[in-house]
Amino acid sequence: MSEAVLSTLAVSGGFNDPVFEAQGVFRALMDATARPGTLHDLPVSVAPPAPLGSGSGAIAVSxxxxDTPVWLGDGADSEGVRAWLSFQCGAPVVQEADKSTFAFARAVAMPALDALALGTQEYPDRSTTLVVEVDALEGGAHLILEGPGIDGQRVVSPAGLPEDFAAxxxxxxxxxxxxxxIVLVAGLRIMALPRSTVARHANETETG
Structure with a gap:
């Protein structure tokens, strides 16, 4: 890809109102994290280069x-995406997933969770937030969620997750x-599954 094309990709497709839209994404993420498994819209207009999805791009820029290392998995990485992230937010792209603060991937190529930064007992916040592009946030296999922010249980059905996702x-x-x-993304809709949330398939009897 030529430098001229990369430059064009880098400067286009960002927020129209960076401060206002970034604040909107942040609020949506906080609301989604406080209520795991609920659906939230990202109130933005953003068009990152292929293959990065619009929701993932909005989260990345916001x-x-x-100072935020980013890892790009299969289905989220390209020269255009790297140039766009560099221009839009200055985030460095790292090769090692366990060195990332944010990781972006498609569900079909989702990295193993234990391959990411897990934090330490002293600094649990030094872990990766994984943003996963799914086929849809509804219509897939049912998962039962329990934990903080959930009154009893909540049933969700994101489509396209790996078979061993619950495990x-x-x-x-x-x-x-x-x-x-974890943040699941489909278009400009998101669902958060923080580490405190228990997730199991509907036919399982133990909550883990």
Whole structure:
């Protein structure tokens, strides 16, 4: 890809009103995290280069900066995406997933949660937030959620997650307060699954 094309991709597709839109994304993320499994719209207009999705791009531009290492998985990485992130928020892209503060990937190529930064007992916040592009946030296999921010149980059905997603979540939850926080994205809609949330398939009897 030529430098001229990369430059064009880098400067286009960002927020129209960076401060206002970044604040809107931040509020949506906080609301989603406070109420795991609920659906929230990102009130923005953003068009990152392919293959990064619009919701993932909005989160990246809002939450990442030069001190926020980013890892891009299959289905989220390209020369255009790297140039766009560099211009829009200055975030450095790292090769090692466990060195990232934010990681972006498609569900079909989602990294194993234990391959990401898990934090430490002293500094559990030094972990990766994984942003996963899914086919849809409804219409998939049912997951039962329990934990803080949920009154009893909440049933969700994101589509396209790996078959072992619930098992990985159980192992991740066992590390608490360490562990990976997850944000599922479809278009400009999000659902948060923080590390404190227990997730299991509807046919399982144990909550993990």
């Amino acid at each position: 939450m990442c900066d030069p 990985q979540r159980t192992a991740n939850r066992a590390l608490f307060p360490r562990g990976v926080d």
